[in-house]
Amino acid sequence: MADALELKSVSAGYGETVVIEDINLAIKAGESISVIGRNGVGKTTLLATVMGHTALHAGTLALNGRDLARVPPYRRALAGLGFVPQEREIFPSLTVLENLEVGARAGHWTKERVFELFPNLKERLSNMGNQLSGGEQQMLSIARALLTNPTVLLMDEPTEGLAPVVVETLTAVLLRLRGESDLSIILVEQNSRVAFEFSTRTLVMDKGRVVYDGESATLRDDPERLAKLIGVSE
Template identity: 55%
Template sequence: MTELLAVERVTAGYGESVVLEDVSFALDEGDSLALLGRNGVGKTSLLTTLMGLTRLHKGAIRWAGKDIARVAPYKRARAGLGWVPQERHMYPSLTVEEHLTVVARPGRWDVKKIYEVFPRLQERRTNMGNQLSGGEQQMVAIARALMTNPRMLLLDEPMEGLAPIIVQELLGVIRKLVQDEGLSVIVVEQHARLALSLTQRAIVLDRGCIVHDSDSRELLDDGAKLDRLVSVA
């Protein structure tokens, strides 16, 4: 398979503060990764580093074979990195459909395909961003990233604060993206077992370093190790 993303001995953070230290991993086209760890260990910082929003102290980031370590965030998005931040970033002056069309780029993901995957958004297409429930806002955030037609989707805590029925709905969507669409996905998720059920591979961070790297199924089947690494109840 073709290597899509390579992170090589990356040390990064905010200003002089170092959050990630000597992080290395690579993903091929179509790979899916669960990025796990306790709160504050650098999971979100790793996603924002991939998007170019932290200070890279050393190391390299290659995207489709090209060095993007000094490439601006908007150019990374245009190159195919789709980011769904934890904050969702809804705009109260835009309708659901405007949230989608304003970022649209050519490709297989268009408004029609989005509504097939998220029929609830079609029902809410004329609602403003501040007229949506938390679950609907998360659907818009994911759908908006898909409208950029990314090669890889970065999901930061997509299930946080959502009702169980919405969690199950979003799990189905993400599973479809990974298994049926073949989209490369990195999922940061506190609910480790959910993330592991969606992905092929798992990385666990602790204090900004990778302390575990394995198949997701292997870690999911070893409950004692999983509990020890991420304090899952």
């Protein structure tokens, strides 16, 4: 079977500027991985490249064996990519219910299943998007992406800026999502503790390149190596 998502020798950026270089990455159906790395190393650019929001300078991308290069960004969601952007991008003047229904498609993820994961949202269906707390907006953004019934879900720093207790709630939801219905997930995280708990495989990026692709536990148990990889200067 083809990998759910496969990037080969991908270089991409903004206009002429190359930000990520020579990225090779294959994710199986149902596999979850985390991507960590300092600010500005290209994590968001990697996800944006999969979604078609950057200039592809070299390499190939395939979703379930289908070449993505000729698929315009607006059709990549239809092709099976779900995206939870770093800015969440909740529609402020739509209700929670309306936000959820934008782009919803039939499949494993129904509103009922999503409300089981996020009971809070069910209580707030008639609230406007901009009346939600940061944590609720994040949950809405994830719920909305799930309802498009993607085969690959990309999440960009979902725990960023949330209170510790909300991070715990959200982490528990992410753990429940892993491997459900063959969903593949790429989780970009600043919080390496969340990343290592989420997936057995972690990628570390530095200066636009993948500098580690392997067991999460290896990095978790070797803080010195981790610090070197993420380029923390002492």
